[in-house]
Amino acid sequence: xxxxxxxxxxNRVILMGNVTRDPQVRxxxxxxxxxxxxxxxxxxxxxxxxxxxxxxVTYVDVTLWGRQAEVAxxxxxxxxxxxxxGRLQLDTWDDKETGQKRSKMRVVGETLQLLGSRDxxxxxxxxxxSSRGDSGSFEGGRGGRGSSRDGGQPAPSESMGSDYGDFGGxxxxxxx
Numbered sequence: 001x002x003x004x005x006x007x008x009x010x011n012r013v014i015l016m017g018n019v020t021r022d023p024q025v026r027x028x029x030x031x032x033x034x035x036x037x038x039x040x041x042x043x044x045x046x047x048x049x050x051x052x053x054x055x056x057v058t059y060v061d062v063t064l065w066g067r068q069a070e071v072a073x074x075x076x077x078x079x080x081x082x083x084x085x086g087r088l089q090l091d092t093w094d095d096k097e098t099g100q101k102r103s104k105m106r107v108v109g110e111t112l113q114l115l116g117s118r119d120x121x122x123x124x125x126x127x128x129x130s131s132r133g134d135s136g137s138f139e140g141g142r143g144g145r146g147s148s149r150d151g152g153q154p155a156p157s158e159s160m161g162s163d164y165g166d167f168g169g170x171x172x173x174x175x176x
Contacts, residue, residue: 011087013107015060016115017041019080023064025073033069037062037076037109039084061106062086068112075114083113 020038027033039060047054062084064072076082086109095102 012085013088014083014085015039015041015062015107016081016083017060019076019078019082020059022078023069023072023076025069033066033073035064035069035072037064037072037082037084039082039107061104062109063089063106064109064112068109071112071114081115083115084109085111 017039020040023035023037025033025035039062041058041060042055043058044053044055046052084107086107088105089108090103090105092101092103094100
């Protein structure tokens with residue numbers, strides 16, 4: 001046998017956090033909507049050594065395309081909780097000032113689920129069809145930049161619930 005062995009790849013990101021700034025929807029020359037989100041994801045734990053509760057925040061840049069970008073612009077605002085599934089993408093460029101290579105890791109959102117209501121409380125239902133702005137899920141195209149996208153249609157999903165800890169059922173639904 002010649003050549004290198006085939007290795008399996010998997011690029012999937014699941015994030016739940018709060019939007020750090022109001023999304024601004026822009027459009028490409030081809031008419032495709034795009035928006036950049038900042039997402040703050042908190043992690044809390046108890047440090048036994050210091051006998052204190054600790055917390056850290058990770059800030060993640062997320063790019064949404066097509067219908068998802070439009071939904072984000074319409075329903076999301078700074079501080080609003082959101083659930084996003086997507087993939088990692090590494091952007092690289094040459095810095096015009098220094099001439100050095102630069103890179104930045106970002107998440108390209110493929111599924112967007114609104115959490116809570118517009119006023120920050122939590123509620124069930126669908127975001128796009130509800131006047132209250134309740135939870136809803138929107139799935140976009142899976143292509144990368146420059147590829148054709150259909151913009152996606154709202155995807156059916158279960159509400160995240162008020163505690164955001166129950167991802168769709170009790171112990172009977174666990175597949176393992």
